[in-house]
Amino acid sequence: AEKDRLEDGSKLIDKDTFVFAASGEFKPFSYVENDMTLTGFDVEVGRAVAKELGLEPVAKRIKFKGIVEGVKTGRADAAVASHTINPQRSKHVAFSTPYYYSGPQIFVRPDSKIKTVDDLKGKEVAVAKGSTYASTAEKYTGNIKMYDSDITALKALSGGRHDAVITDFVTGKTAAKEGFKIEGRQLIERSEQAIVLPQDNPQLLKRVNEALENLRQDGTLSKISKEYFGQDITTKPE
Amino acid sequence: MPSFSHFFETLTGSTNVFIDAMLLTLELTAVSILVGIVIGLFFALLKISNVKVLGYISDIYVYLVRGTPLIVQIFILYFGISGIFLLPDFWAAALALAFHNGAYIAEIFRGTIQSIDQGQMEAARSLGMPKSLALRRIILPQAFRRALPPLGNQFIIGLKDSSLAAFISMNELFNVATTLGSNNFDEMTYLLIVAVYYLILVAILTLLVNLFEKKLAVSDR
Amino acid sequence: MPSFSHFFETLTGSTNVFIDAMLLTLELTAVSILVGIVIGLFFALLKISNVKVLGYISDIYVYLVRGTPLIVQIFILYFGISGIFLLPDFWAAALALAFHNGAYIAEIFRGTIQSIDQGQMEAARSLGMPKSLALRRIILPQAFRRALPPLGNQFIIGLKDSSLAAFISMNELFNVATTLGSNNFDEMTYLLIVAVYYLILVAILTLLVNLFEKKLAVSDR
Amino acid sequence: MEEQKTIVRIKKLNKSFGDLHVLKDIDMKVLESDVVCLIGSSGSGKSTLLRCLNFLEKKDNGQIIIEGEEINPGTQDINKVREKIGMVFQHFQLFPHMTVLENIIEAPTHVRKIPKNQAVEEAKELLVKVGLEDKTDVYPSKLSGGQQQRVAIARALAMKPDILLFDEPTSALDPELVGEVLTTMKELAEDGMTMVVVTHEMGFAREVGDWIVFMHDGRIVESAPPEVFFSNPREERTKEFLKTTSLK
């Protein structure tokens, strides 16, 4: 897989564009409009980063579980797709500095007795394939269902399947607002989400981090956050 | 591409999980084919009945299944069935696959029933047998026998098709492969491993179907 | 189940996106069948060549494709091809599908080539034509003509199979349906809509294949 | 012949397939214990007439009267009527998935509902009658054509019909196997079985037939006892037909 090499040593699929992946199935972080244009918080952050890098942004939809592989194999220059930083992923790809802070939450049907992680024991918990929530869930139960996307998992939950879903609290809240019969329970932990880059491209990582820093400084990041969530999730909570 | 030694290590290291998954795949396939046989027989009988409307119903069913991709059917049925009554996951997946297999099996039965010499029905009727009795005692037993090899083939096709149950969270072979693959960031190795499992299963089944076909041909009793 | 009026509104409201997706589906199918024809012809020729090893190679290819689920093939090829050279997504998907279709098309060609009377080859050879010339001028044109109806069928099968390209991020019909469905939290409606698109496409194609078959049968020149 | 009962009476029977008028105003009578041989060239309607008698084809109009009762598929239970009318087909139509014995007891046990052991008993007697007592447990595919046809006759007899219909029972047989089937049929005739036989075997018709019916183009052209029919045909058509048929 041959990429274009820039003067500063960073490598891009095409020297004029910044191709970044997002799943499109993680509303409101990334989703598509009814005309299939990709949008959402992740996507807008990606666009802002591209602009900061002086490159043409190209947002590309890849199923979530294929994104890391996609970045590794050069199908995208980077992924702005709500990837939680964790050690397993760090072995295969590089992470930028976090661009938002969030955390997995337990979602259940309104009539459920499940309140905290301790109630999950032995219960059937669904998560999106390739997400870090699988390993989160493993800590509390042995009975895990894998779905292709968070929304499919929530949909199945709402329809009466399995006992709980662990997903990002913002995603769950949005689905509940859209009429899914679900409720959020315990917020399990805090997590940091970052842009994913290939490991063999340190120069690009450096430039992306610089770009993120600039966007933090000039308030662009928090502006995008407020637009999508009504609150700023881009600063580290105390 | 993974190195051969890495592939081999992963293959031997994962046999436990994969054998469980293989059993689930086989179970899913067997149940969906068996239920598919019931569905298929039902629609084949509708089709050969003298009531035109019933024939059309059968045609529409077959057309709907043959006219849309399996993955679309699986999603619709899985969520559709769920919307009506809540079946356990296994049964929801198995029924979705059975609905699909049923249309192909209906065509198999229709074909083999129509391949039975019209004279057999006439001979039975001329002995005073009512149509339903003649069908049950004379036509269907012969049609079933002829249907066995194509049913064997449909089993093999159904086995491969069951991989799509991965998308409705069945932990069958393909789902296990992609899950392990993405957890270990090593999709290729696990995909190749699961391909080996499928190849072996298909090889064994093909062998059985062929043996069986030969045996039927010999004992053309 | 969505109400009919809601279904109908969504159907009419989304035609633009779906027609784009349909074109991509058709494009993907057409390219994968055309490339599949080249691959299929190549392996069919290997198979009928007098060199045994080449025949085995062809057998292995067909066996690998028929022995594993399409979704496994698509994933392996998509990531495998990506590992070697960076093709545009469309081509990676099209090649993966072509690789799959190629095996079935190889079997179609092998069958139709072998269905041509052996005497045609002998007649050509007796006129002093070398084997390759006889193949090109006499056998293949006849085999191609006979292959057209089954190729038409393979196109229909390929059309449905192309839905699996959704999983390697092609915005074809099925992908658009599930994406819009999940973003609007309304999967069922969009799945039913996409089923309608497939049904119409398959109906049109089936009609064309049948018409064509009839025309061939009449002009049995 | 006054004392003979009329088993079958056909009056003004008509039958068309679409535009093709196949049976035209057929009038016919079959008396008890008689063997009626139906002859005529190909396409003249012999099979169709026979099939109408067994209601495998639906007549367009006319009457079919069996043992004094007019039969109409709408009003009577046709299966009950069929129990009285056995039929033997050109291509035997044994049930290939059943042994010879099972073939024979199938209808008695499932239609007449007689106990299985009684049915087996009777079947074995019938097999002795047709000379196949050693083939009881054999599958049809293991039998020669002639043997298959004799089993088919036994199967029809097992329903104890009042009349047996034969549609060219020997024309699918190799020449050397024709004799054994004709012999069996002749024995049946001697036992007093009422039979209607469509046949091209003129020797058989002459020797065994009590009455010959000659059809041409959907009509019964001539109908007479064999002595008269073969030596002294009335109609031009009949003479022509007999000329083309080499009578050995």
Added chain:
Amino acid sequence: MEEQKTIVRIKKLNKSFGDLHVLKDIDMKVLESDVVCLIGSSGSGKSTLLRCLNFLEKKDNGQIIIEGEEINPGTQDINKVREKIGMVFQHFQLFPHMTVLENIIEAPTHVRKIPKNQAVEEAKELLVKVGLEDKTDVYPSKLSGGQQQRVAIARALAMKPDILLFDEPTSALDPELVGEVLTTMKELAEDGMTMVVVTHEMGFAREVGDWIVFMHDGRIVESAPPEVFFSNPREERTKEFLKTTSLK
């Protein structure tokens, strides 16, 4: 006859299919302008011999000498040799996807590489010769069997062969079409074409043949001019064979 050139010479030719020894020590000679008729009962090896002559079958051992040169598929270009030896098959084997004209010019243009317009010219002359000048642009399926076979002859002639082989050229034809093909072949013979004809048409063999070769069980049993062969056969086998063949 001393001045006639030897076109084909076969010496001690043997051919087996697996265990089946089909041709046994065949010795044979075909002189220029002669018509040799190969006769013999079914399975005697006539077709195999003819096919060996055209190298469609590989001989086991022995020599095939064509126009003085021994031919071995390993050393010579067999396609070059085949250009000199035309063959006409029992089932015509016209190319169904080509018109009559295209059938005929196919080999001349693609093998002999002569210009297309010249090939068309020659093809039309040949079609006149076989009496089918009005069928130029017709597809084979629209022709009767006899017409197809005559096109096949024209197709073979278009390569200007030194010898033509025929394998039962009329036995797939309806009886009323046999004559037209035999007439064409007779005309060819009169034009001085060298021909080897496997045939069951004894009348043709007697009238047109210059030499009759009788095969039995893989051997040439007798070989003589027709006058001698038919009226005065030497061998017992030959007499038997001629008795079974009704010579009209």
